[in-house]
Amino acid sequence: MQRTLITKAAGAENEKAIVLFSGGQDSATCLAWALRRYKSVETAGFDYGQRHSVELECRKAFLQKLRELDAEFNAKLGPDHMIDMSSLGQISDCALTKDKAIAFEKNGVPNTFVPARNLLFFTYAAAVAYRRGASVLVGGMCETDYSGYADCRDNTLKSLQVSLSLGLDEPIVIETPLMRLDKAQTWELAEALGGKELVELIRRETHTCYLGVRDELHDWGYGCGKCPACRLRARGWSAYKNQA
Ligand code: ZN
Numbered sequence: 265m266q267r268t269l270i271t272k273a274a275g276a277e278n279e280k281a282i283v284l285f286s287g288g289q290d291s292a293t294c295l296a297w298a299l300r301r302y303k304s305v306e307t308a309g310f311d312y313g314q315r316h317s318v319e320l321e322c323r324k325a326f327l328q329k330l331r332e333l334d335a336e337f338n339a340k341l342g343p344d345h346m347i348d349m350s351s352l353g354q355i356s357d358c359a360l361t362k363d364k365a366i367a368f369e370k371n372g373v374p375n376t377f378v379p380a381r382n383l384l385f386f387t388y389a390a391a392v393a394y395r396r397g398a399s400v401l402v403g404g405m406c407e408t409d410y411s412g413y414a415d416c417r418d419n420t421l422k423s424l425q426v427s428l429s430l431g432l433d434e435p436i437v438i439e440t441p442l443m444r445l446d447k448a449q450t451w452e453l454a455e456a457l458g459g460k461e462l463v464e465l466i467r468r469e470t471h472t473c474y475l476g477v478r479d480e481l482h483d484w485g486y487g488c489g490k491c492p493a494c495r496l497r498a499r500g501w502s503a504y505k506n507q508a
Contacts, residue, residue, distance in 0.1 A: 273301070280304045281400035281439070282393045284385050285327075285344075287319035289485070289497060290404030290442055292326060292470045293450050296457040297441050298402045299330075299337045306342040306396060308389045312381070313353020318476040326469045333461055345392050352384060382415040383424060390428045390436055399435055401428075406442045406450075418443050447500020448507065472497050 281298045285291045285307040298305045309323055323344070331338040382405060389401050405416040414420060418440070425438040442450055454463050466485075471478060473487030473494050480486065484501030487494035 276301050276400075278303055279400050280306070280342075280393075280396065280398040281402050282345075282389050282396070282398045283307050283402040284389055284404070285309055285323060286404075287322040287326060287470060288404070288472045289447075289466055289470045290406065290450060292330075292466050293454045293457070294402050294404045294441055295330070296337070296454060296462055298400075298439075299334075299340050300457055302340070302400065304340050304342050306392070306398065307344045308385075308392055309344065309346045310349050310352075310385055310388070311346065312349040318473070318478050319471045322469060322471045326465070329465055329469055333465060334458060337458075347388050347392075349384065349388070352381065380415060382413075382421070386421070386424055386438060387428065390432060393436065394432055394434060400437045400439055402439045402441070404442050405440045406445065408442075408444060408446045446503070447496055448503035451500060451504035467501075 279302050281302040281304075283291065283295045283298050283305055285295050286309065295305070295307065307323075307327065309320060311317075311320060327341070327344060331341060382403065386401055386403065393399065393401060403421070405413075405421060407417055421438050421440060425436060428436045428438075441453070445453065451463060451466075454466050458465075468481070468485065471486060474491040475488045477488035478486045480489075482489060482498065483505075484498045487497065489495075489498065
């Protein structure tokens with residue numbers, strides 16, 4: 265399955281892609297995936313008033329080290345577009361943007377859900393793509409581990425792809441290479457794309473923890489080790505290691 269994922273699609277080598285890059289494990293893996301697949305790749309990041317800006321701070325260091333890791337990555341990686349979406353933080357009331365404890369809402373969705381976040385991210389990225397002559401948007405959304413977020417679902421994003429293509433009157437493709445992978449398979453994919461060196465770079469230089477903790481390096485990376493994002497990352501890492 266990993267082999268299918270890194271097989272180049274016909275025509276992809278002539279296309280430019282915009283990757284939604286947050287500084288976390290999933291979007292970092294998607295970035296490497298896109299760099300192997302497309303002619304050129306640019307990144308988009310969103311500042312929406314996250315309680316912890318650690319992820320955003322990790323982005324720059326990761327991009328620089330990714331360039332140093334691999335000549336193809338360096339040659340294909342274009343500019344980074346940082347987009348101010350502080351209004352999203354103002355209008356949403358969730359544990360990622362407000363000082364409140366992480367919990368599950370009555371509808372079963374964790375309160376780390378930022379309503380409509382991914383719809384807005386892709387729509388803004390599509391505006392960047394239109395200006396930059398890109399036809400592909402890449403995001404690290406995944407149904408396997410987190411089906412609670414409705415805007416991560418495959419159907420949501422397929423529907424958005426149609427809306428964006430109609431609304432721009434240009435063909436826009438949304439690619440989500442991690443949609444059917446679990447976290448262990450995401451590490452495997454990173455290894456297939458850039459070897460142990462890329463796995464190590466993602467382990468050390470990306471950030472996933474909801475609480476923004478970055479003072480202790482665990483075998484799976486930095487984080488508090490207790491929040492849902494850390495637990496998911498730790499579980500995926502140990503599954504990846506145990507099958508290696
Ligand atoms: Zn954490």
